[in-house]
Amino acid sequence: MSSLVIILAIFIISLTIMASFLTFRWRRSDNARYMSLKTNTVSRKLSAVEFQVIESYLKNILPQTKLDRSYVSGYPIFPIRDNNVYTISHTITRFSAVSGETQHWRYYLDETEIYFPALLEPFVNQRNTIDIVETSSIPLVIAVNGHSLTDYQQDLLVTPSIKKAEHASIQKNGNSNANLLYLRKETPEEYRLRHSTGIQEGVLMCVGLSLWFLALFVPSPLLPWLMLVSVLFILASFWPFFRLPSARNYLNISCFSGILKRWGVFSEFEPENKKNISLGGVDLIYPVHWEPYVAHELDKNTDVEMYSNGHVVRQGQHLSLNEEERLYPYQRYQKNQMLVVFSILAMLILYLYQPVSLSMRLSFAWLHGNNTTVITDAGELSNIPLREGDVLRVKGTGMCYMPPKSGTLSSPDDFSFLPFDCLGIYWNNGSSLPIPESEIINKASALLTTVNEQLRPMEHARKYNPGLNEVITKSGMILLDNFPQIILKTNALCFKEGDCNRLKNALVNLSNAKSWDNLLSQAEKGKLNGTKVLLRSVSADALGKLVDSTAASFVQQETDRYSILLNSPPPGGVLLISDENRPLVEYPISSFVTYDSNALQQWHELLRQAGMLTHVPFETKGIVTALSEDANGTRHITLHSEPDSITLIRYLGSCLFLAVIMATLIVNGILVIQKKQKNRQRLLRIKQHYDSCFNVKQPPMS
Structure with a gap:
């Protein structure tokens, strides 16, 4: 019953984690345009008056505004999403766009487009404090710098004629208008450049391998379930390689035509932006390696494709991130680095943690091949070649051995009598030790x-x-x-x-x-x-x-x-030791209680055990896990009991896990080196490509 409860708990936890992950991914893609607004902001609840004013604006004023302003992006759509008002202090960026014969403005807070009512445009400054509500389509500004739509409550109840405000404090850049040519979705190459670095796949792979590792130690009823979850995580790490991104994951790219100028919005007040290039009042953000070449297009009518946040993906006939990724794809190696680090840590645990290192040694031995050897003579066992992983079966007559508690006779208080056990067997062809006399x-x-x-x-x-x-x-x-x-x-x-x-x-x-x-x-x-x-x-x-x-x-x-002398056999022979602290020979357990007896009783118990255990028949078998030889020429052989079916499955799982970890380490280590080399050559080849396109040896300095 307890095993079933544990299995159900693990299953429920796994489902919860997967559901949380999928929900997060869905919310992130669905609400990406709003996330930047909600970061580090102050929020309050929407009042009844504000709600009525917004409803009146969207029903009475906005339909007439649509006839006057041709926004390519959506309009605010009733109802309000969560009845919260977010107060943000931020610079408002706008740029001019032309669609047909109509000029209009688009407003942004960082990467997020917002809808700015024409009634509030005259109150815009260089630095603004605005109140925003989220509609079903696009965030709507309801107040700016202390001026609110509620100030026009009476005007919004009727249907007035809306005139365009011409006195906004946002600076215009002369007649540098940008003509909107079209909108398109980004290409798969552009999506790859913007997409994740493979960390998600690496994390799934590491989690799957970690669960595999834990499955080697959990109770038997949990072993198949944990292995199943491990395999699912490992398979999930390969899913992104075969999954094509959905259409909603591709961002919109706007194509504008206009004259590029060496200035930016408010660049007069920000010296670090004086070298920015602007189009239609919007500062363009270029890839760093484009800087030597963008000057060729200055003061010319140029086609520019960019994201809504101003990041340029193509300019003119030659500069194109799509072509760069197609001809010289960028090699991401963060995932490979993660797997290399994980593999090294796993190898260290396999080596240092004793139960795992035992499985690893046996796995190496099984990969190399093992032999089953049956020995009945101590001399033969002393000379036969053995290696770790061999299966040894031994039968003979020897002496039970237990390492002494102390090796010195400095003080009688340093000793407490302990009877013999058979954790070890000393075996040689000589005569057995005599019964001690004193x-x-x-x-x-x-x-x-x-x-x-x-x-x-x-x-x-x-x-x-x-x-x-x-x-x-x-x-x-x-x-x-x-x-x-x-x-x-x-x-x-x-x-x-x-x-x-x-x-x-x-x-x-x-x-x-x-x-x-x-x-x-x-x-x-x-x-x-x-x-x-x-x-x-x-x-x-x-x-x-x-x-x-x-x-x-x-x-x-x-x-x-x-007792020490009995545990110090003569030179030579073989010492068989169990690495599991279990007796190698079954013998009758004495009812003698050590700590309730006097010194003479302990001596007589020692004599009794010496007579019984210094010449005891034994038969043992196991897997050789360690081999050594001491200074007296005694060969030490450490044995581990032969595994049962479940233990054998665990050992085989350890063997396979070790092979996977080694393959992961080697493959990803090679990939990290190769990808770093390709990325170093990539920028050089791109530079050579653009030099040939612009027919220059050195980019002009401007």
């Missing part, structure tokens, strides 16, 4: 036995005098009836000077001797034979704990030392 353990055990028998005689069935015991019991005391043996066995365990100082001092105090050496000398000479020591129960408990801790420290050191 003289120190025997001495510590003898000391503990001697002390415990005297402190707890009833628990150890020790013979004693019944009458004496009754007296001692009534007095609450404990009798040490063989005190010299405690001294001698303590010296046997702590024979080094500085060992067991606390225990030695305690024994000296109990015997009232001058020093430990003096006490030991008396015990060795037999002068203390038959000496008995009577202790209070509290002192007896303290002595018992002191003996236990002293003996335990020696036993723990020996346990850890032999």
Whole structure:
């Protein structure tokens, strides 16, 4: 049930993302002409009076204005789009256009054409604050610099005769009129120059490959669904190569005929625009590489094709962006750069992240080919040639191996006993290691036995005098009836000077001797034979704990030392290790609890496991993932279990993903280099083409 919920959630999220993307694309193309108006503007709601005035203007005044002004673009059409008024402070650009025998003006805010009522034209300045509403066809100006259509409310209720205002403050450029010849849609070549740089396709491809990568790690029920979504994204990245843009995606291009002048609208006030070329009062915007050639058309009647924002696409007979793109197409490589960066990052993750790097190594091995080898002799396994990816089956008798927790014996506190496991198997043809024996353990055990028998005689069935015991019991005391043996066995365990100082001092105090050496000398000479020591129960408990801790420290050191020695096999042979931290041999699990046992119990558990696991039959199989050899000549072979069907599918997916990433990196890397070289040669060839067209070696300087 939970898997189904996750699948449905992913499916719904994917549909939401796709729907949002398509809606955004539709709104962007449908409302492109209005977007620049809504950026960084102040808006308010349309009042009832303004709504009535606009309705009256559109119904009463506009029909007569159409007879007087021949706008090629549309007129405002009722109703209002969203009842919002947008206040904008901006320069208004207008240029003169002639259609037939009628001259008219077209008004723009940046790239957006607006409808300017003739009633408000006299109030236009060089910098204007205007109120705009959006109609169904074109934005309509309802106020400029404090003058509004509502000021003419009474006049708009009747049908007056509209006269053209001749005193607008927008500067005219003499008689430099532009005759509108025709309108056309941009060509596919011009559309490609203006269109996106392929980033959208690159993003879709990267998202698809990322989902493919994630699908290698998700639970099995999600694997096919995530792979399906990944394939859909990858296919979607190729769709723009086959999809032809719709007609509404092509912008309108206006063709004008007029005399080009070296000035611009308000250029007298903006020194940086003094070199602008204007046509009919509109500053023309040229491609940078056209600058040396546009001067050839100055002060001549020239045909100019441009977008509504003044960007020129063709001028005269020779300068043409359409011909440039057709003869010398511009090579866009941003998408290829994105895919190169993504491929490098994916390769780094494949190399650094261990589970992925394992799949990558196995994928390389499978691409190269792997062998299945069955081995039953340690010598053969030591010498046989192996490589990563080979399938190895081994059967024999070896020793379970576990890397020791620490490699030094600096302090007893540095160790804690850990039993053997079989994460590794050491295998050679030599004899198995002997069961560990320790003289120190025997001495510590003898000391503990001697002390415990005297402190707890009833628990150890020790013979004693019944009458004496009754007296001692009534007095609450404990009798040490063989005190010299405690001294001698303590010296046997702590024979080094500085060992067991606390225990030695305690024994000296109990015997009232001058020093430990003096006490030991008396015990060795037999002068203390038959000496008995009577202790209070509290002192007896303290002595018992002191003996236990002293003996335990020696036993723990020996346990850890032999544990390390058992994990340090002789030189040569083979060490098989699992890289998944799973035992290579199944063996009965002991009920022994390490941390609830004393030092001697841990030692005996070590002996039991050593007897069982130092000579254990094993049979294991797996895929070789690492090969090495240590300084002792032991060959280390790391094995990974053979994959099941699902894991095999993941590995094959990793192999294919790696191949796709490598191909993507190589292909796009080559394309980036080639496209950069072609773009460098493109401008040179275009310059040579225009030089030959204008029949000049050096462009004239103006």
